[in-house]
Amino acid sequence: MKIRRIGIDTSPDNTAFLLRTGNGYSPEQFQALRKIEIGDGSVTILATLALVDDTGLLGKGEIGLGEQAFRRLGLPEGTKVSFRQAPVPHSLEHVRRKIDGDSLDDNDIREIIEDIAAFRYSPMEIGAFLVACASFMTTQETLALTRAMADAGRRMQWAADIVVDKHCIGGIPGNRTSMIVVPIIAAHGLTMPKTSSRAITSPSGTADTMEVLASVDLAEDKLIAVVEQEHAVLAWGGRVNLSPADDILITVERPLRIDTFEQMVASILSKKIAAGSTHLVVDIPIGPTAKVRSQREAIRLRKLFEYVGHKLGLVLDVVFTDGTQPIGRGIGPVLEARDVMAVLRNDADAPADLRERSVTLAGRILEFDPALVGGRGYARAMELLGSGQALAAMERLIDAQGRRKEVLKPGEFHHEICAPHEGVVTMIDCHVIARIARLAGAPMDKGAGIDLLRKVGERVRADEPLYRIHAHSEDGLGYASELALATSGYLVTP
Amino acid sequence: MKIRRIGIDTSPDNTAFLLRTGNGYSPEQFQALRKIEIGDGSVTILATLALVDDTGLLGKGEIGLGEQAFRRLGLPEGTKVSFRQAPVPHSLEHVRRKIDGDSLDDNDIREIIEDIAAFRYSPMEIGAFLVACASFMTTQETLALTRAMADAGRRMQWAADIVVDKHCIGGIPGNRTSMIVVPIIAAHGLTMPKTSSRAITSPSGTADTMEVLASVDLAEDKLIAVVEQEHAVLAWGGRVNLSPADDILITVERPLRIDTFEQMVASILSKKIAAGSTHLVVDIPIGPTAKVRSQREAIRLRKLFEYVGHKLGLVLDVVFTDGTQPIGRGIGPVLEARDVMAVLRNDADAPADLRERSVTLAGRILEFDPALVGGRGYARAMELLGSGQALAAMERLIDAQGRRKEVLKPGEFHHEICAPHEGVVTMIDCHVIARIARLAGAPMDKGAGIDLLRKVGERVRADEPLYRIHAHSEDGLGYASELALATSGYLVTP
Numbered sequence: 001m002k003i004r005r006i007g008i009d010t011s012p013d014n015t016a017f018l019l020r021t022g023n024g025y026s027p028e029q030f031q032a033l034r035k036i037e038i039g040d041g042s043v044t045i046l047a048t049l050a051l052v053d054d055t056g057l058l059g060k061g062e063i064g065l066g067e068q069a070f071r072r073l074g075l076p077e078g079t080k081v082s083f084r085q086a087p088v089p090h091s092l093e094h095v096r097r098k099i100d101g102d103s104l105d106d107n108d109i110r111e112i113i114e115d116i117a118a119f120r121y122s123p124m125e126i127g128a129f130l131v132a133c134a135s136f137m138t139t140q141e142t143l144a145l146t147r148a149m150a151d152a153g154r155r156m157q158w159a160a161d162i163v164v165d166k167h168c169i170g171g172i173p174g175n176r177t178s179m180i181v182v183p184i185i186a187a188h189g190l191t192m193p194k195t196s197s198r199a200i201t202s203p204s205g206t207a208d209t210m211e212v213l214a215s216v217d218l219a220e221d222k223l224i225a226v227v228e229q230e231h232a233v234l235a236w237g238g239r240v241n242l243s244p245a246d247d248i249l250i251t252v253e254r255p256l257r258i259d260t261f262e263q264m265v266a267s268i269l270s271k272k273i274a275a276g277s278t279h280l281v282v283d284i285p286i287g288p289t290a291k292v293r294s295q296r297e298a299i300r301l302r303k304l305f306e307y308v309g310h311k312l313g314l315v316l317d318v319v320f321t322d323g324t325q326p327i328g329r330g331i332g333p334v335l336e337a338r339d340v341m342a343v344l345r346n347d348a349d350a351p352a353d354l355r356e357r358s359v360t361l362a363g364r365i366l367e368f369d370p371a372l373v374g375g376r377g378y379a380r381a382m383e384l385l386g387s388g389q390a391l392a393a394m395e396r397l398i399d400a401q402g403r404r405k406e407v408l409k410p411g412e413f414h415h416e417i418c419a420p421h422e423g424v425v426t427m428i429d430c431h432v433i434a435r436i437a438r439l440a441g442a443p444m445d446k447g448a449g450i451d452l453l454r455k456v457g458e459r460v461r462a463d464e465p466l467y468r469i470h471a472h473s474e475d476g477l478g479y480a481s482e483l484a485l486a487t488s489g490y491l492v493t494p
Numbered sequence: 495m496k497i498r499r500i501g502i503d504t505s506p507d508n509t510a511f512l513l514r515t516g517n518g519y520s521p522e523q524f525q526a527l528r529k530i531e532i533g534d535g536s537v538t539i540l541a542t543l544a545l546v547d548d549t550g551l552l553g554k555g556e557i558g559l560g561e562q563a564f565r566r567l568g569l570p571e572g573t574k575v576s577f578r579q580a581p582v583p584h585s586l587e588h589v590r591r592k593i594d595g596d597s598l599d600d601n602d603i604r605e606i607i608e609d610i611a612a613f614r615y616s617p618m619e620i621g622a623f624l625v626a627c628a629s630f631m632t633t634q635e636t637l638a639l640t641r642a643m644a645d646a647g648r649r650m651q652w653a654a655d656i657v658v659d660k661h662c663i664g665g666i667p668g669n670r671t672s673m674i675v676v677p678i679i680a681a682h683g684l685t686m687p688k689t690s691s692r693a694i695t696s697p698s699g700t701a702d703t704m705e706v707l708a709s710v711d712l713a714e715d716k717l718i719a720v721v722e723q724e725h726a727v728l729a730w731g732g733r734v735n736l737s738p739a740d741d742i743l744i745t746v747e748r749p750l751r752i753d754t755f756e757q758m759v760a761s762i763l764s765k766k767i768a769a770g771s772t773h774l775v776v777d778i779p780i781g782p783t784a785k786v787r788s789q790r791e792a793i794r795l796r797k798l799f800e801y802v803g804h805k806l807g808l809v810l811d812v813v814f815t816d817g818t819q820p821i822g823r824g825i826g827p828v829l830e831a832r833d834v835m836a837v838l839r840n841d842a843d844a845p846a847d848l849r850e851r852s853v854t855l856a857g858r859i860l861e862f863d864p865a866l867v868g869g870r871g872y873a874r875a876m877e878l879l880g881s882g883q884a885l886a887a888m889e890r891l892i893d894a895q896g897r898r899k900e901v902l903k904p905g906e907f908h909h910e911i912c913a914p915h916e917g918v919v920t921m922i923d924c925h926v927i928a929r930i931a932r933l934a935g936a937p938m939d940k941g942a943g944i945d946l947l948r949k950v951g952e953r954v955r956a957d958e959p960l961y962r963i964h965a966h967s968e969d970g971l972g973y974a975s976e977l978a979l980a981t982s983g984y985l986v987t988p
Binding site for chain 2: 013
């Protein structure tokens, strides 16, 4: 069969096309061929087979590849390939045993993760593995999963002995501490190659917000060069193939909303190990609308992070932080970048909570430096920020990554949501605020989002604005305002 | 958007096609539109969206529907339809709670099953539900699942007060008792509308074997007419929409090989209730290579059948049978049909085990007749079989359903597998025998399969044939013989 490229895109799925008749296959055989393996001996991909009745699309002796399959196989049109029914991955037997209640050993889990990283599992099969793990997982299994995920892709190497990183488990809008912590650490001279994700369900990820100021989509050479020059980077992690199994698992975890502590630990630590980190601060915000809702839960999660991290040779410091409300004022890329730069510039009106949180976390990281062990990190972080050295480091980092030429502005369509009566703000619901910001258009529309004008503990008069929604379109503003008017996310207690 | 039919078949999935550009959608928006709901206000379907670059396939203002989606929507080409991002089924929240370890109530399960029956779940989501249930399920949940599945489709109604059925949980090759039991029961005058499946993983299902003799693909009117005339039918169940959720769940259970007692009970009983049965005999074969391997397991399964069956108003009799080896001699449609007819004709060389098993099960069913309660069923079944009344009932049934004109023969390519040394056959592995028969071509090739020449307990000399493989092609014979030579499935103890 010769490859023919078909202008149909079914990403993220691979699709192959074959004429229904004249190939020597019976309808029954096509049933078995629904999932096929295609290759030329050197490379192979798995694809779902679609049957074509229209001979305009495809000739005899040709196998069509949709855009996604064509890209992934990477062979030119006309290449001779063969195909066969996709073999069932042997490791599915382990998944079946896990479903039946068995615990899996290191090798079982390694085989499963290798098959997933090689795209040999369907979403249904990945879902089965994840749900079986979500119902019960031993610490040994969590450790094995983390190690297998870290090993499944490439691993970055750095010249420095100490390579630090920080990670927040997420869930708190506006929590853009990394963009302040990284320049502080870089100014001190520790190596901190921070790769971040884009937002998947939140109004902005660190990569989305950094992109307001500089390019974050760095090729690997470029990323390494920036780190060598500046000790740090604030880049999107999608370009470097770190823990690829994690990226695949996430595509199934998100729609099924599987978010157990075990999978969280494996996901975060596998990425950090693959990124070459040796020392890591993990930020766990605790609050009624955060991912972790009590000290008790937080301690259980910390122990799991510590157990797995230490077994894998990571020096780990887990910090509990206040997760009762959003951090800073802006929610959404442009508004968050504004807050970050205000803190770095030591502006008088910079959000105090974002500054305090960032300095605390930076301080904990700095104490990985043997010279600062034992509580001297906070003062050093404050010094680096207050003196403008952190701002200078940030400006160098922006230039090294590639400064964005135009200055992005908050969305020109805006609407204020006001207090229903006089009182004190006693709660801000992180989920609701995040949903409103996303409806306004964040993170795709960089300037869309929310500007919080009042935070928890502040007094408001009746009809005084609580926050302002920004959008780049009337539609976005409409959707967001509609939800905000139904559920503002604020509790104002008279 | 106007419908355009696209000659691409992606069954069992629905695919819709849209031009990538010129529709006012951004690439980001298409991401959200990956799964869409299409409809004209009266009917809707869900489909996966593929983006088309080739304007030859599709014009502006047109939405393409693949063959499967076009069939399922059922609207003519050119009909104006609208589409939107497929809404996430609300019942997925219940699935998430089940994954987290909650038990679900009747309403939760009903909502899940209704959404599944309406094709609102992806295979990944169905897999998540099934795996969560496989890890733990209360008897109350099993009952609710069975009831919801039975209610999700249509329910057949019959004139008779007593409508009997039998079901074997499967796993034993050659176990074609239904084709003997049904004519015995029909000859007695009880109503037994037996619908069966085709083989999915076995070498033949009752529908495949009956099809050697008569048409089994009966439209509903025809099926009802046959039952009214003959008290019975032996038809394929695929035409009548009984427990449609079960058919959908099976497409995910099979590849994941989820086969818990709870799901087995819900699947079997929901189909029987939907088929209008009032009295049911369940046959549970016990053996080392059967689905149930010990008396203890069988008792647990029986209790679950009884609990759910009785709660749903079914009169249930669970029979344990010998599952240590295949039943009869033939494995595969033609060879099994030969055995069945030999038993019905009272041939001297008819397989005694198939005859004995069938009469036992028929006897248990006959005791649902108040006139035969208390142990008189066996003798009555023997009388109906021995007198030729059962054979006459079968001939009438074949004529009523539509007798097959040509007589099908066993595959002309054959090969005998011989004893490695002298001794006694002490074990026959049901799995291995089934796999060899499938490799030979069964059930697609009606004459392919295995003819067992020796059974457990029989003496053989060295090189004496144990069984004969039949196939319609040299390839089929080759594949099957290759496995049989590596693993014959027979244990001959010297």
